[in-house]
Amino acid sequence: MLSLAIPLLVGVVVAVAATAAGPSACSNITSQLGSSKITTNELSLNYVGSTEYWNTLQDDYKPSCVVYPESAQDVSVVIQAVRAAGSRFAIKAGGHNPNTFYSSVDKGVLLDLSSMTAKFYDPDTTLATYEPGGVFGDVYEYFAKWNRTVVGARLAGVGTGLALGGGMSYLSPQYGMACDSFRELEIVLPDGQIVTASNETNTDLFFASRGGGGNAYGVVTKYTVQSRPIGEFWAGNLIYVFAQKDNVVEAIGNFIKYNTDPKAAIIGTYEKLPTPDLNLNLDEAIIMFLVYDGPDPGNAFKNFTDITALLDTTGIKTYNEVVNMPIPMSTEISAGNNMFRVGVHRAGNNSYENALDEWRNWAESNKGKYVLLSLDFQPVPKSLTDASRAQGGNAMEMPDGPWFWLNYLISTPPGMSQADYDAVQTSYRDMVKATGNAEGLPLFINDANHDQNPLQTFSAFDKLQEIKKKYDPDSFFADYTGGWSFA
Ligand SMILES: Cc1cc2nc3c(=O)[nH]c(=O)nc-3n(C[C@H](O)[C@H](O)[C@H](O)COP(=O)(O)OP(=O)(O)OC[C@H]3O[C@@H](n4cnc5c(N)ncnc54)[C@H](O)[C@@H]3O)c2cc1C
Ligand SMILES: *[C@@H]1O[C@H](CO)[C@@H](O)[C@H](O)[C@H]1NC(C)=O
Ligand SMILES: *[C@@H]1O[C@H](CO)[C@@H](O)[C@H](O)[C@H]1NC(C)=O
Ligand SMILES: *[C@@H]1O[C@H](CO)[C@@H](O)[C@H](O)[C@H]1NC(C)=O
Ligand SMILES: *[C@@H]1O[C@H](CO)[C@@H](O)[C@H](O)[C@H]1NC(C)=O
Ligand SMILES: *[C@@H]1O[C@H](CO)[C@@H](O)[C@H](O)[C@H]1NC(C)=O
Numbered sequence: 001m002l003s004l005a006i007p008l009l010v011g012v013v014v015a016v017a018a019t020a021a022g023p024s025a026c027s028n029i030t031s032q033l034g035s036s037k038i039t040t041n042e043l044s045l046n047y048v049g050s051t052e053y054w055n056t057l058q059d060d061y062k063p064s065c066v067v068y069p070e071s072a073q074d075v076s077v078v079i080q081a082v083r084a085a086g087s088r089f090a091i092k093a094g095g096h097n098p099n100t101f102y103s104s105v106d107k108g109v110l111l112d113l114s115s116m117t118a119k120f121y122d123p124d125t126t127l128a129t130y131e132p133g134g135v136f137g138d139v140y141e142y143f144a145k146w147n148r149t150v151v152g153a154r155l156a157g158v159g160t161g162l163a164l165g166g167g168m169s170y171l172s173p174q175y176g177m178a179c180d181s182f183r184e185l186e187i188v189l190p191d192g193q194i195v196t197a198s199n200e201t202n203t204d205l206f207f208a209s210r211g212g213g214g215n216a217y218g219v220v221t222k223y224t225v226q227s228r229p230i231g232e233f234w235a236g237n238l239i240y241v242f243a244q245k246d247n248v249v250e251a252i253g254n255f256i257k258y259n260t261d262p263k264a265a266i267i268g269t270y271e272k273l274p275t276p277d278l279n280l281n282l283d284e285a286i287i288m289f290l291v292y293d294g295p296d297p298g299n300a301f302k303n304f305t306d307i308t309a310l311l312d313t314t315g316i317k318t319y320n321e322v323v324n325m326p327i328p329m330s331t332e333i334s335a336g337n338n339m340f341r342v343g344v345h346r347a348g349n350n351s352y353e354n355a356l357d358e359w360r361n362w363a364e365s366n367k368g369k370y371v372l373l374s375l376d377f378q379p380v381p382k383s384l385t386d387a388s389r390a391q392g393g394n395a396m397e398m399p400d401g402p403w404f405w406l407n408y409l410i411s412t413p414p415g416m417s418q419a420d421y422d423a424v425q426t427s428y429r430d431m432v433k434a435t436g437n438a439e440g441l442p443l444f445i446n447d448a449n450h451d452q453n454p455l456q457t458f459s460a461f462d463k464l465q466e467i468k469k470k471y472d473p474d475s476f477f478a479d480y481t482g483g484w485s486f487a
Pocket of ligand 4: 183199200
């Protein structure tokens with residue numbers, strides 16, 4: 001009896017300690033930072049706002065408190081207090097990663113970076129500095145005063161955590177991924193130390209932070225990046241009826257294979273709604289995003305503009321208008337029970353058509369189990385991988401383009417039972433898996449599902465494991481917050 005009772009008792013004590021850990025960390029933080037930078041009131045506007053996510057299933061989690069640090073010093077205090085209490089925690093920038101507990105936490109400390117929004121432009125070096133709070137739309141607006149921008153999100157509403165996962169921009173074919181423009185990062189390490197990482201100091205940490213994912217090696221509290229010139233764009237959306245699907249996918253394939261103009265960028269998206277088809281194809285549409293950095297795209301998009309479109313919004317636009325395509329607030333409007341998956345393919349062997357057909361077959365046989373499905377083609381041209389390498393390369397060590405990522409979105413209806421939800425996610429997962437991925441190419445962290453273990457697909461995985469061990473030696477981040485597996 002006694003031998004049984006002791007482990008039971010220990011179990012109870014550990015469980016009690018875990019529930020007490022959040023509140024204990026919170027009261028320690030309050031005593032150090034003062035009550036103005038923290039809230040425990042679940043009904044306050046701050047608390048409610050901080051617990052809203054793009055994947056709204058995470059809105060139900062109730063952190064013990066939400067902390068709003070204003071400096072790297074504040075972040076350091078919070079990390080050390082969380083560590084001392086043994087509490088779970090999460091780091092939140094824009095809150096768009098759909099994976100559970102990546103930027104959300106239940107009963108622990110939510111570190112909301114939204115109060116850290118300082119920005120600075122140095123005209124002599126053309127370097128831009130921004131803190132992690134706010135969304136890319138705010139960052140773009142600030143640097144636009146100098147006709148400059150930073151490489152970041154294609155939608156204004158996405159947060160800065162995007163850059164830590166690589167970051168695909170409309171400017172990426174010219175300048176590489178968002179992380180390739182990093183020049184220096186300020187990082188609060190898992191032990192609370194505040195360090196800088198660049199190609200000259202803490203070079204391993206700098207390497208890992210360029211596309212090796214957020215919430216793994218510390219909290220980034222400042223980004224110093226190479227800014228880029230910005231002027232007029234020729235851009236817009238072409239919307240096609242689904243009857244054009246084969247013509248459009250062929251044009252996407254040709255663009256991936258043959259376009260060599262780095263100022264031209266596209267996203268090709270196939271959308272599927274749950275409404276009945278009625279043989280009218282009203283439940284399907286194709287939305288092309290065409291963006292040219294400059295007023296004249298030449299023939300870059302001719303293969304798309306030659307196909308008859310239902311709607312055409314192309315024309316001269318400012319960058320602010322470009323990142324609000326197809327409509328302003330797209331990021332906010334698209335919040336829901338959303339989950340991502342990713343695939344990666346080389347430009348050949350009918351890989352576009354295959355993936356599209358698999359996806360569409362799944363969509364047809366799973367009506368009623370989603371409110372929206374989309375399949376997005378994201379080219380990775382050679383100019384992008386060249387630009388990445390020219391700036392020192394990133395954690396993905398991207399092999400030469402052209403190749404492409406596919407982003408699979410599924411948005412499930414509200415009120416689904418857990419069993420139905422799990423079943424539909426498993427089925428969607430199996431469809432993506434069956435489509436297969438190209439050997440030797442990295443899965444894109446920003447579009448990946450937790451169970452896809454994207455880091456394992458990086459050629460630098462061993463090196464990243466070592467870096468993780470060095471900066472998170474006692475697995476504090478690994479055990480107390482969500483994130484990509486290093487195992
Ligand atoms: C509508 C929409 C559009 C998108 N468009 C693009 C796109 O154009 N290009 C692209 O590359 N991706 C895009 N994505 C994917 C996007 O990059 C990821 O969802 C990314 O995780 C969002 O970052 P966030 O700051 O908004 O989210 P968060 O969930 O707050 O952060 C993402 C992850 O990084 C961690 N993190 C954030 N900030 C820090 C920090 N300062 N220090 C340490 N860890 C941190 C968080 O803990 C979390 O795990 C899009 C996503 C959505 C929903
Ligand atoms: C409070 O947090 C600090 C670090 O911010 C830590 O050093 C200290 O031990 C904590 N106190 C308690 C009682 O946990
Ligand atoms: C930005 O570009 C516009 C349009 O070319 C120009 O009128 C303006 O003077 C520029 N501003 C700066 C700060 O260079
Ligand atoms: C670091 O990057 C800068 C450009 O930002 C470059 O001039 C310098 O040569 C690089 N140093 C090393 C050690 O790679
Ligand atoms: C357009 O498609 C044709 C094949 O039909 C291809 O030869 C050409 O390179 C494509 N152009 C671009 C810019 O994608
Ligand atoms: C096409 O498939 C063949 C055989 O499966 C393979 O050897 C080749 O590498 C593939 N080509 C591309 C571009 O993926």
